[in-house]
Amino acid sequence: IHDPSFKWKVYGFSALLERGATPANSTRFHCCGYKWYKVTPAHKRSGDGIPYVALQLFLSRVSFKPGHTMNALFELSVYNHSNGTYYGGKANVFSPEKKPLVISKKHITVQNLFLQKKEFIRGTYTWTMSNYLDLKLLVNSPAFEVGGHKWYVNMYPLGDKYSTKSLSLFLHLHDPKELPDPKSGMMIELTLSILDVKHGKHFTRRFVFAAGDKAGWGWSNFIRLKTFKDPSRGYLLGSNCVLKADITITGSSND
Structure with a gap:
């Protein structure tokens, strides 16, 4: 059985x-x-x-x-x-x-x-940063709203404790109290990107997850620091970089 x-x-x-x-x-x-x-x-x-x-x-x-x-x-x-x-x-x-x-x-x-197959809730947020080289510890973006919830992006410029010489990037709910019960959480498609302002060849990661058991989602090893800092790539110009978050709420988990 x-x-x-x-x-x-x-x-x-x-x-x-x-x-x-x-x-x-x-x-x-x-x-x-x-x-x-x-x-x-x-x-x-x-x-x-x-x-x-x-x-x-x-x-x-x-x-x-x-x-x-x-x-x-x-x-x-x-x-x-x-x-x-x-x-x-x-x-x-x-x-x-x-x-x-x-x-x-x-x-x-x-x-x-x-x-859901249609009527998705979508939202995009662009975070322009001009002081990356001055950053050593965790930094958070301003809060933005998608689907009736406030979110923010946080970045570990030198990587979090799980990182292996990579930049860490995550999406978080602004207020953990808004986190739904795991049995009734949202289904979210998340795309986080670092824009290539030189060539338009942006670095992107995407996945789908059921929200409900934690307030943050993302990657400890989002992009190798060596790749991110390579001047020929266009991700980091001087101390300037542009990050983008695309959120699509594609469904919900309910009893």
Whole structure:
């Protein structure tokens, strides 16, 4: 009998495909004393061009201490509504040191996701910075509004504690109290960019996530500092750079 720890029910999945092959992240869920989240990116196999859906399970790094290792056995599957069965397979994450894992009776977390095909809520914010070279610590943009919520972009000019010689860039809700319950959070498509003011070849990262379990989303390793500071690239001219945030609210997660 298949007894999942986490169920992610997606309504209007085709709307996600129409937005392009962008990973969609669930909110984090608890299992075995750790926090996890699921990712459903759309891929194309090399050579045949046939699209397919891949399922990935990630361990939230905030719940796992650096230097520790884990051996986990997990199964990812997709429910077949026609015959009432699950399609999937088991997988392993191996570590050098294997230890037995005692699992108590588990709580099943269910998150429903309702995706819209039209009437998206969109917003764009451009942050022009003229003093990058003077910055050493975290800096926040002015607040801006999209979808009835106030947001801000924050940047670690030399990278946060998880960064490896990269600039870190994140989107945050201005007021954490506005953060919705994980079961009723927004589905957001986020695009963060650093503009190339010389050639127009902007550096961009994009992903889709279910808001609800934390107030900030982004990348610790957004762009390598060596690349960002390369004068031939056009990202940093003197001490000037331009950052852009595009937010699209594509749906909501509700019971």
